[in-house]
Amino acid sequence: MRVLVVDDSKHILAMVREMLPDEGYTTLDALNGQEAVDLLKSGEKVDVVLLDWNMPVMDGPTFLEAVRDEKLTDAPILMMTTENKIEKITKAISLGASEYIMKPFTEDILVSKIDFALKQAA
Amino acid sequence: MENKDKGIYKYFSNYIFENIGIVYEEKDYYRLESRLLQMCRRFDVENIQALYSMYLQKITGEMHQTVLDIATNNETYFFRDTKPFVALSEDLLPRILKDRPGSGPINIWCGGCSSGQEPYSILMALSERLSASEIERINITATDISSEILTKAKSGTYTNLEIQRGLPITHLVKYFSDNSNESWTVKKEIRDRISFSEFNLLTGTFPRGKYDIIFCRNVIIYQNRENKNKILSSLFESLTPDGNLFLGSGESLIGTDISYLQENLQGSMTFKKKHKQAA
Numbered sequence A: 001m002r003v004l005v006v007d008d009s010k011h012i013l014a015m016v017r018e019m020l021p022d023e024g025y026t027t028l029d030a031l032n033g034q035e036a037v038d039l040l041k042s043g044e045k046v047d048v049v050l051l052d053w054n055m056p057v058m059d060g061p062t063f064l065e066a067v068r069d070e071k072l073t074d075a076p077i078l079m080m081t082t083e084n085k086i087e088k089i090t091k092a093i094s095l096g097a098s099e100y101i102m103k104p105f106t107e108d109i110l111v112s113k114i115d116f117a118l119k120q121a122a
Numbered sequence B: 001m002e003n004k005d006k007g008i009y010k011y012f013s014n015y016i017f018e019n020i021g022i023v024y025e026e027k028d029y030y031r032l033e034s035r036l037l038q039m040c041r042r043f044d045v046e047n048i049q050a051l052y053s054m055y056l057q058k059i060t061g062e063m064h065q066t067v068l069d070i071a072t073n074n075e076t077y078f079f080r081d082t083k084p085f086v087a088l089s090e091d092l093l094p095r096i097l098k099d100r101p102g103s104g105p106i107n108i109w110c111g112g113c114s115s116g117q118e119p120y121s122i123l124m125a126l127s128e129r130l131s132a133s134e135i136e137r138i139n140i141t142a143t144d145i146s147s148e149i150l151t152k153a154k155s156g157t158y159t160n161l162e163i164q165r166g167l168p169i170t171h172l173v174k175y176f177s178d179n180s181n182e183s184w185t186v187k188k189e190i191r192d193r194i195s196f197s198e199f200n201l202l203t204g205t206f207p208r209g210k211y212d213i214i215f216c217r218n219v220i221i222y223q224n225r226e227n228k229n230k231i232l233s234s235l236f237e238s239l240t241p242d243g244n245l246f247l248g249s250g251e252s253l254i255g256t257d258i259s260y261l262q263e264n265l266q267g268s269m270t271f272k273k274k275h276k277q278a279a
């Protein structure tokens, strides 16, 4: 499975790569929404997207809008953020996010949330 | 381990066995140790020897309850194993509602409910499927032996980590309110539909023929064979003639002397009473 991880923190990118089991998962990194848009437009295929909220250049919600408006991917998108207030969560869902991972999270939560989002999408 | 310490562990493991039926064998004494140390901190006594002397003097109600609180494993999460909740909401409940139209109650018992994730999951799963008037008919009783864990269950308040274990985000938004401090509370209208109370499955008096559905999952695994038999027979007595029992995903009635029927509902095993055939 190919996971697009969109986060401006190199530390988080490395941690997600570390947490996902070697077997069955590969990651593709983007440091902001714009990089992720460019990757998808260049034809990169991904099965799932993990998306930070606060990033320079293009933030998470703007990326969700771009995906929706330009139909960039059908992959389920999971927010992965410290923006954990109910208003933010509701907004992300309305923009098309299918799950929500609150930072800090554990390996179990990461893997089971991805799993759940994929099952819902199937 | 010194012999005099062994005596202490034996004392507490006996106390636990007699009151809850949970077995701590000698090989489990290291687990017991960490729990006894927890008790030392709670009562602010220096060490396990001092704790033991305290118990030998007089066991107050609080001291009794504390043993029950620390001896139990409370591991749980929302929608544990998923399938039982699908079986319940998509198969069993619609069938019961069809067979029993009207407004009579449908009784569900969650025995060994720990911090409440299981009964709340049941109610959320049903709320997704049933109409408001159908939900009105559902009574959920949730019990546990530990008063401490029941206090948490009743509060319906969970940390960010707890709500991320098994709970779909859409359910969080719909059924919880945000406390704005990295914690969430089940909405009052959901909490109010569940009645929580203390009940020891080993020594309690079971209501007869009352429950349409019983969940008793990951509770009896810690019991010896004799106690398992006793608890399961009592649970069966508490079922309606057509009632269904859900056990944990690794649990079964094999090795007990209960006659039962087993049914696979949407990938989840349920157990029913076997009725004697009329001659």
Ligand SMILES: C[S@@+](CC[C@H](N)C(=O)[O-])C[C@H]1O[C@@H](n2cnc3c(N)ncnc32)[C@H](O)[C@@H]1O
Binding pocket: B020, B021, B022, B072, B073, B074, B075, B076, B077, B080, B111, B112, B113, B114, B115, B118, B143, B144, B145, B146, B149, B199, B200, B201, B202, B216, B217, B218, B219, B248
């Ligand atoms: C591992 S938890 C399981 C919680 C939930 N049923 C689940 O499957 O996620 C087991 C619970 O059973 C309770 N328990 C253990 N022995 C019991 C007894 N004799 N009577 C009532 N509850 C008991 C414990 O306090 C604990 O909360």
Ligand SMILES: [Mg+2]
Binding pocket: A007, A008, A009, A052, A053, A054, A055
């Ligand atoms: Mg960021």
